[in-house]
Amino acid sequence: MNSENQKYLVASLNERNKVIAKLKSNIFSIKIDELVKKAIDAFEAEIPAVTCHRCNKQAVITSKSMDYPIPFNEECHNIVLHNFPRGYCKYCEKDILELRTMAALEELIKFEVLYNLKYEKELPKELDFKKLIVMSSEE
Numbered sequence: 001m002n003s004e005n006q007k008y009l010v011a012s013l014n015e016r017n018k019v020i021a022k023l024k025s026n027i028f029s030i031k032i033d034e035l036v037k038k039a040i041d042a043f044e045a046e047i048p049a050v051t052c053h054r055c056n057k058q059a060v061i062t063s064k065s066m067d068y069p070i071p072f073n074e075e076c077h078n079i080v081l082h083n084f085p086r087g088y089c090k091y092c093e094k095d096i097l098e099l100r101t102m103a104a105l106e107e108l109i110k111f112e113v114l115y116n117l118k119y120e121k122e123l124p125k126e127l128d129f130k131k132l133i134v135m136s137s138e139e
């Protein structure tokens, strides 16, 4: 993947919505990129119900702290991840972790780990998902 692919995230908007985005960014004098970041940061919704893949029963949504092991220097470094919302099956006593979500989470945690390594800091022992997922605090 080249740097061009990494920079752009394409959203499909119709002509009217494009005009609204331009107008709103002009009125508030912010770049569209900044407007998108702020909109994503501000987005809140109820997490849809999930069904357990094992027993087919409805799972509950939990944000309880969880262990997140990462391989590091041929060993395993554990990060305690706080506030990560996910399904939990009370009957199977297991988290329900969706593959694409976990792949994206892994990528996000990798940024954190690489940042710490770059600045020769210790690897994080704990991460708060609520802080991790904020876009507009960067730069």
Ligand SMILES: [Zn+2]
Binding pocket: 052, 053, 054, 055, 056, 057, 089, 090, 091, 092, 093
């Ligand atoms: Zn289950």
